Amino acid sequence: MLELHNIAKTYNGVGAVRSVTLHVTRGEFVTLLGPSGCGKTTTLRMIAGFIKPDSGSITLNGRTLSDVQTGVFVPPEQRGMGMVFQSYAVWPHMTVFNNVAYPLRLQRQPREQMQRRVHNVLRLVALEGYEKRYPHQLSGGQQQRVALARALVASPQVMLLDEPLSNLDARLRDTMRYEIVDLQKRLGITVVYVTHDQAEAMAISDRIVVMRAGEVLQIDTPRVIYSRPEQRFVADFVGAANFIPCTISAHDVDRVRVRLKTGQELWVAAPHSAVVGDSAVLMTRPEQMTVVALPDAHLTATVTRIAYLGDRLEIELAADGLKLRAVTTTHDEALVPGDHIGLRLNDAVLLPESG
Amino acid sequence: MFRPTAQLITLLTGGALFLLLIAIVAYPSLTLVYSTFVTDDGLSLSNYGALLTDADALPVLWNTLVVALFTTLGATPLGVLLAWLMERVRLPFQRLWNSLLIVPYLIPPFIGAIAWVYLLGPVGYLNRLWMDFTGTREPFAVIYGSAGIIFVMILYSYPIAYFITRGPMRQLSGALEEAARISGARPLQVLTQITLPLLLPNIAASAVLIFMAAMANFGIPAVIGFPARYFVLTNEIYQVILNFDRPNNLQIAAAMSMQLVLIGLLALLVLQRLQAQRDYTLVTGKSAPALPLEAGRWKYVAMLLVVFIVLVAVVLPLLAIGAAAITRAPGVPLTLETASLRHFETLFFDIPKVPRAFVNSFLLAGGAATLIAILSLAIGYLTVRLKMRGSRLMDLLVTLPYALPETVVALAMILTFLRPLPVLGVTLYNTIWILVIAYVASFLAFGVRSVSAAFRNIDPALEEAARISGAGRGAAFRDVTLPLIRESVLSGWFLAFMPALTELTLSALLVSVGNETIGQVVFGFYQEGRFNVTAALAFTVTVMVLVLSLLVNRFTRRRDWTV
Numbered sequence: 001m002l003e004l005h006n007i008a009k010t011y012n013g014v015g016a017v018r019s020v021t022l023h024v025t026r027g028e029f030v031t032l033l034g035p036s037g038c039g040k041t042t043t044l045r046m047i048a049g050f051i052k053p054d055s056g057s058i059t060l061n062g063r064t065l066s067d068v069q070t071g072v073f074v075p076p077e078q079r080g081m082g083m084v085f086q087s088y089a090v091w092p093h094m095t096v097f098n099n100v101a102y103p104l105r106l107q108r109q110p111r112e113q114m115q116r117r118v119h120n121v122l123r124l125v126a127l128e129g130y131e132k133r134y135p136h137q138l139s140g141g142q143q144q145r146v147a148l149a150r151a152l153v154a155s156p157q158v159m160l161l162d163e164p165l166s167n168l169d170a171r172l173r174d175t176m177r178y179e180i181v182d183l184q185k186r187l188g189i190t191v192v193y194v195t196h197d198q199a200e201a202m203a204i205s206d207r208i209v210v211m212r213a214g215e216v217l218q219i220d221t222p223r224v225i226y227s228r229p230e231q232r233f234v235a236d237f238v239g240a241a242n243f244i245p246c247t248i249s250a251h252d253v254d255r256v257r258v259r260l261k262t263g264q265e266l267w268v269a270a271p272h273s274a275v276v277g278d279s280a281v282l283m284t285r286p287e288q289m290t291v292v293a294l295p296d297a298h299l300t301a302t303v304t305r306i307a308y309l310g311d312r313l314e315i316e317l318a319a320d321g322l323k324l325r326a327v328t329t330t331h332d333e334a335l336v337p338g339d340h341i342g343l344r345l346n347d348a349v350l351l352p353e354s355g
Numbered sequence: 356m357f358r359p360t361a362q363l364i365t366l367l368t369g370g371a372l373f374l375l376l377i378a379i380v381a382y383p384s385l386t387l388v389y390s391t392f393v394t395d396d397g398l399s400l401s402n403y404g405a406l407l408t409d410a411d412a413l414p415v416l417w418n419t420l421v422v423a424l425f426t427t428l429g430a431t432p433l434g435v436l437l438a439w440l441m442e443r444v445r446l447p448f449q450r451l452w453n454s455l456l457i458v459p460y461l462i463p464p465f466i467g468a469i470a471w472v473y474l475l476g477p478v479g480y481l482n483r484l485w486m487d488f489t490g491t492r493e494p495f496a497v498i499y500g501s502a503g504i505i506f507v508m509i510l511y512s513y514p515i516a517y518f519i520t521r522g523p524m525r526q527l528s529g530a531l532e533e534a535a536r537i538s539g540a541r542p543l544q545v546l547t548q549i550t551l552p553l554l555l556p557n558i559a560a561s562a563v564l565i566f567m568a569a570m571a572n573f574g575i576p577a578v579i580g581f582p583a584r585y586f587v588l589t590n591e592i593y594q595v596i597l598n599f600d601r602p603n604n605l606q607i608a609a610a611m612s613m614q615l616v617l618i619g620l621l622a623l624l625v626l627q628r629l630q631a632q633r634d635y636t637l638v639t640g641k642s643a644p645a646l647p648l649e650a651g652r653w654k655y656v657a658m659l660l661v662v663f664i665v666l667v668a669v670v671l672p673l674l675a676i677g678a679a680a681i682t683r684a685p686g687v688p689l690t691l692e693t694a695s696l697r698h699f700e701t702l703f704f705d706i707p708k709v710p711r712a713f714v715n716s717f718l719l720a721g722g723a724a725t726l727i728a729i730l731s732l733a734i735g736y737l738t739v740r741l742k743m744r745g746s747r748l749m750d751l752l753v754t755l756p757y758a759l760p761e762t763v764v765a766l767a768m769i770l771t772f773l774r775p776l777p778v779l780g781v782t783l784y785n786t787i788w789i790l791v792i793a794y795v796a797s798f799l800a801f802g803v804r805s806v807s808a809a810f811r812n813i814d815p816a817l818e819e820a821a822r823i824s825g826a827g828r829g830a831a832f833r834d835v836t837l838p839l840i841r842e843s844v845l846s847g848w849f850l851a852f853m854p855a856l857t858e859l860t861l862s863a864l865l866v867s868v869g870n871e872t873i874g875q876v877v878f879g880f881y882q883e884g885r886f887n888v889t890a891a892l893a894f895t896v897t898v899m900v901l902v903l904s905l906l907v908n909r910f911t912r913r914r915d916w917t918v
Contacts, residue, residue: 048823076822077831083823089816093838102834103824150824160823 001026001190002047002158007056007066008214009042016042018214019056024158024192029184031193033201034211035237040194043211044160047192048083049076060157077106082151083160086167088143090135096122096146097131103154121149124183141172148180152187159184161193165200177204198238202226210234226285232351235283242289242324244282244299244345245353248274256350258282261320264298270350281351286314288346289326291335297342299324303335317343361828368733369743375730376752379796383767384755390770391610394603402603402610411591416614419570419587422504426569429509431562434516435554437664439546440657442524452661459668460514461904463857463874465574466893467511469881470672471498472578473679473890478686480675499583504576508569510668515568516561523557524550560629567622570615571760573860574874578881588615589762589860596766596864605770612763623758676897679890698891708871709892716873719787720855723794724802727851728844730795731802735840736832739810740818757800761793761860768793768865785867793861798854802847809843810836849907856903857896 002024009017017039024030032040045051047058049065057067065074082103091099097118104114122128125145135143144164151159161180165173181204184191195201201208202222210217210225210233218230229235232243249265250257256270258280268282294300301319315335317324326343335341392398406412440446441453459467474481475498482494497503527550535549536542551558573589580590588611595601595608681694702709734753738746756764772783772792783789813836821831859874866875873896880889 048819050819050822075827076819077825077827079823080825081823083820085816085820087814087816089814089820091817091820091835091839102821102826106825106830147820150820154825 001028001061002192003057003059004043004047005057005059007043007046007053007058009039009046009051010054015214017046017053020211020216021056022209022216022219024190026190027188029181029191029193029204029206030209031195031201031205031207032209032211033195033198033238035196037213038211039214040196040209040211041162042214044162044192044194047158048081048160049074049079080154080156081158081160082154082156084144084147084151084162084164086163088140088147088164088167090143090146090150092135094134095131096127096133096135096138099135099146100149100153103150107154117153118149121153124152125149125179140168141176144168144176148183152183152189155187156189158190158192161191163195164193166195166197173200180204202238208238210237212237227347228349229283229351232281232283232354235349235351240286240325242284242286242322243351244284244322244324244348246280246282246350248276248278248280248350250276258350260298262299266298266345266348268348268350274350279353281353282345283349283351284345284347286325286327287329288348289324290344290346291315291326291328292342292344294342296344298345299343301341301343303337303339303341305337306335317341319343365737365741365743369737369745369749372730372733372737372749373745373752376749379792380752380755383764383771383796386771387609387612387616387763387767390606391613393606402606405603405607406610411586412611415586415588415591418501418585419589419614422501422508422576422587423566423569425505426508426512427562427566429505430513430565430569431516431558433509433664434513434518434561434565435520435551435558437513437661438517438521438524439550440661442521443542443546444654444657446654446658446661452665455665455669456517456661457514458901459511460518461853461900462511462672462897463574463859463900464508464511464572465578465859465874465878466676466857466897467668467672468507468575468578469877469889469893470676471503471507473675474498474671475503480678481671498579500580500585503579504585504587507575507579508572511575512565512568513664513668515565516558519561519564520554520557523554527553556629560626563622563626563629567619567626567758570618570622571762573760573762573863574878577878588612589760592762592766593864596769605766605773608766609770612760612766615760615763619758619760619763623754673894673897676890676894679887680894682887682890685886698887699895702888702891702895706888708876711869712871712873712876715787715870716856719790719794719872720852720858723791723798723855724848724852726791726795727799727802728806728848730799731806731847732840732844734803735806735810736836739807740815740836753800753803756796761797761858762864764793764797765861765864768796768861787867787870790862790865790870790872793865794851794855794858797861798851801850801854805843805847805850806840809840813839845910846907853900853904853907857900 002022004020004022006019006021007017008015008019020039020043022030032043034040042051046053046066052073053066053068055068057069058065060079064070064072065079066072091102094102100121101114101118104117109117118131119128122131125148127142127145127149130138130142135146138146144167147164151161164180165176168176177200183189193201193205202225205222207219207221208225209219212233218225218234220228225234225238229238235241235243244260246258246260248256249259251270251274252267254269255267256274257265257267259265260282274280299319301317301324303315304318305316307314307316312327312329313335315326315328317326324343391402392400394401437456441449441456446452471479473479475494475496476482477494477497479494479498482497485495486492498507531553532545532549535545540548571589573593576585576587576590577593580586586594592608592611592615595604595611598604601607678689680698681696682689683693683695683697687693734749737743738749743749768789769784772789775782783792817835817839818831821835822828826834857874858872859878862872862875863878866872877889877892877896880892
């Protein structure tokens with residue numbers, strides 16, 4: 001539905017976005033995730049039409065919005081999208097009603113229809129009765145809803161959200177994020193969402209686009225991004241990760257045997273490209289590291305710190321110059337710092353050494 | 356369908372603005388500099404030579420620096436002290452004192468000077484009172500001369516420091532001062548060791564602005580210095596310009612004006628350094644403001660000081676002009692029987708140039724302010740919102756005349772527009788248009804500063820939200836940006852209108868018969884020694900200015916849109 005093909009943008013010789021290709025299907029919730037400066041907002045603003053790409057093309061339902069080769073460039077007002085800005089950008093001189101009605105007014109819709117649609121969308125975001133208020137009379141969360149209503153009122157095919165929750169306090173952020181997803185599913189709208197908050201991205205997205213330094217590293221569902229990251233950066237950015245150096249000692253049809261520094265060997269699921277003798281990195285999530293009796297262990301480590309967090313126990317470990325983190329939900333182990341324990345790596349992922 | 360692209364429109368508007376700024380700022384400035392080298396024998400340095408051999412030249416420069424320096428040294432601490440008192444000591448009738456303390460800023464300085472001649476001239480009211488009281492024939496003090504100039508300048512320029520430091524003083528986080536108190540500092544130590552050092556960039560900036568204003572002022576030394584044959588650069592240049600018998604008088608005046616240009620540019624440079632520095636101060640809007648001090652007995656001392664300043668800067672001068680305006684003739688004692696309004700009658704019914712001057716000044720100031728508002732809107736949009744290439748140069752062209760004394764601007768205008776315009780063949784000198792140009796050039800910075808600040812305060816996302824809602828560039832500007840900056844455009848209009856309305860310096864040099872302005876007519880009457888008529892007109896102008904300011908305040912009060 002929304003297709004970005006090799007789009008790029010350079011500022012003063014620095015590539016803010018380098019060749020991003022992305023296909024968003026109808027009704028999908030796609031999140032651009034990455035640290036600040038990764039190009040996610042630039043990409044979103046190219047979709048909106050606020051930034052003209054230096055190369056590549058953008059199409060929506062087969063209609064070309066931007067194509068550097070043919071010189072086609074549709075200005076933002078003709079793209080039929082809705083957008084929610086980080087600063088809300090609710091117009092301070094207009095009432096809630098006028099803010100939300102503005103897109104319809106530009107379409108010169110008849111008054112009655114306009115009122116009905118504004119009313120409907122305000123009910124959707126639970127702002128009924130606030131029509132005559134001015135933005136400065138609203139809380140941050142309410143302003144956020146006004147911005148959302150304004151983005152939705154004209155029934156856009158695509159809604160763009162640029163870190164919409166980053167100005168809200170933590171509790172409100174949690175409720176708003178689910179409200180946004182609920183609305184999106186109910187209306188069947190296509191959403192491109194930008195955030196640097198990985199937990200937010202995991203919670204709401206159908207698919208996540210992980211970006212770094214203007215490049216797309218991986219596009220997949222939250223589940224796959226978390227459990228099968230393709231690069232060290234992705235693993236590290238999305239959730240906590242332990243990285244353990246290893247060398248490849250053998251490979252099978254769809255799995256690889258790796259040798260740890262301790263001499264222990266284990267099988268992991270991995271691509272065929274692995275070459276015997278190469279060094280690589282094993283990634284495991286803290287909750288996939290289990291404490292076992294020494295003979296069964298892949299690794300031995302010394303407990304350096306233990307934090308009791310109620311629902312779980314966080315264990316910091318030192319093993320052979322590595323700092324590791326394990327999380328366990330079973331509290332029966334009577335561990336204390338200084339203990340020498342054995343660790344098993346479950347569901348480990350083999351990653352290239354760099355990146 | 357062909358539609359001109361946004362870039363094309365930007366390019367054309369930007370180009371037109373540059374052409375205009377070149378025509379009214381850059382070209383006159385270059386003409387001024389060039390003229391300093393023009394002599395009967397071609398280009399040479401002999402105009403500067405005339406300056407060096409002139410026995411008066413050095414003393415006049417010295418006088419200028421002395422007046423500007425002492426005014427700065429007096430007005431800056433006074434303004435800062437008053438700001439501190441109003442912010443940190445809770446006085447009775449706080450709001451009233453605040454309004455009264457800024458009145459001197461609204462009164463045209465040369466009218467303030469005239470008022471003080473009525474008070475402390477050789478036969479001024481205060482001196483007569485003194486002589487009656489003590490029985491001597493010697494006046495208490497005569498205002499004429501350097502001390503009088505400095506005294507009056509301090510009275511009319513302390514509000515600059517008051518304005519500039521009061522806001523930051525209020526926004527200064529209370530916690531910074533409280534931390535000092537809890538560490539054991541007494542209120543006065545907090546002031547000298549915490550508050551003032553934190554505000555140093557603001558205080559320094561106001562000192563530079565006061566210095567610039569004092570150096571550039573023409574009216575006060577013209578009124579008070581002339582009787583004592585005490586000249587500063589602005590007056591001296593004025594004399595040379597009007598001395599048509601002297602060969603090359605304009606070129607020599609231009610050479611003299613270079614002293615003011617250099618000092619002005621230097622001051623501007625320092626000012627911009629200071630403004631850049633101000634961003635680093637710990638002034639935040641979020642934390643709680645400092646609580647007023649429990650001043651105890653000192654409160655009455657503070658009160659006394661404020662009352663004294665209000666008395667000296669506002670009440671006495673207004674009383675003096677008012678009294679002189681209704682006194683039948685000079686020397687006649689003012690009693691209920693001798694009081695009359697006949698001077699006001701004379702003014703508006705017997706002297707045709709007076710009503711004419713009012714019409715002219717309102718049209719000139721209104722026209723110039725309107726042009727300035729439109730230009731400011733375009734300049735603000737191009738430089739702040741679109742960050743057009745050449746924005747810095749445009750800012751420079753807007754700010755340049757602001758650094759130059761109006762005497763110098765007027766001279767540059769004369770030198771540029773004395774001859775017919777190229778191509779058009781029209782001569783602007785001796786027409787009202789040269790004043791329009793001079794006003795726009797001189798007061799443009801006020802409008803641009805107000806409007807640019809407004810643009811800077813508006814999140815670009817507000818306009819983008821309109822674009823994505825379906826509005827084109829024009830509609831987004833019309834529906835979102837314009838309503839949000841309307842108040843600032845209006846206040847920019849007034850910021851240019853008010854000084855232009857009663858301005859003296861430019862019109863003193865550029866006015867022609869039939870195109871008189873208010874300021875120049877008041878000054879003319881004063882020079883002709885028409886004691887009572889001057890007072891009646893000065894009183895009318897002062898009341899008019901105060902009423903207008905009150906109205907402006909009413910109408911431009913910002914709505915609370917802060918999100």
